Amino acid sequence: MSTVILSDARFGAHTWYGHPECADRLDAIMEAVTTSRLLSDLCSVAPYPAPDAALMAVHTPELLWRVRQLSSYGGGQIDGDTYVTIDSWDAAQYAAGAAMGAVDAVLSRGHHNAFALVRPPGHHATPGRAMGFCLINNIAVAARHAISHYGLERVAIVDFDVHHGNGTQDIFYDDPQVLFISTHAAPFYPGTGPMAQVGTAGPAAGKTLNIPLPFGVGDIGYAHVFEDLVAPALRRFKPELLLVSAGYDSHWKDPLGPMVLSTSGYARLTADLLALADELCDGRIALVLEGGYSLEVLGACTVAALRLLLGRDPGPDMLGGARSVEPDLSHLIATIRERHPLFGT
């Protein structure tokens, strides 16, 4: 097995004092990866900056101009949550490029799988709006790259970040070539992602699968959701490439999220997705980092994911579980299976 990681020192320059989405996040990940002695087994690839054409394929010129302009003037707040520094345009270009590089690694460089360890995150960035700590939608740029550069016809994105990937949904809402599946806490930031939104009527109908979850879902609930909804949806869609918006803020130790996944619960989801990629698309899978605001969780979950990408067991779960009673999801799962077009005849 060969597994690629892509990261860049430029990501650390995009940081804002006191903000949860800060340089410490990737520092903690790289320290955990180094301590775990995985580095020598991984193939580290330096990302390239995403070309303007790749960014324009998912974003409006106005959004790109605004982020670039604000960055060149020294930075500021895009909204109450989202900052730009003098280094942010550079970081955002390379983060999107790293996600593209993860696709390249899997589709043309003969590697098995890849993990783009990037900041700033991307899944809240819509075609015309940077928001929710996100400037450029990295995974959307990567999915479009897979379609336009490599000629793929079907790409699936699974987003297990605790927040709904509203930007990714918006970008692909009328696109039948991209299946977007999101598990997210609801009602929660950014307030989007109801199950009734399934894609624009026509060929894209059924290509958005929102799975809004009540607070307190953990290993048991997520496993059921993956088994009963995510896996059958992917089997129905038959992707040629599986991309994962890997946000680790659904962990019970995350300071922002209301879910109770453990490190081993997250590892099981990753193992499920790897098995589905093996079954459906020759193992072609690439992960792109999204949220996650506990430094120890980020380190532990990334190491477990990389071990799985390398074909090993996920290793011990040093953080343990939350020991709470989970809500019953059987009605929610049955309702989605009954109403969502992907599960129809």
Ligand SMILES: [Zn+2]
């Ligand atoms: Zn998040």
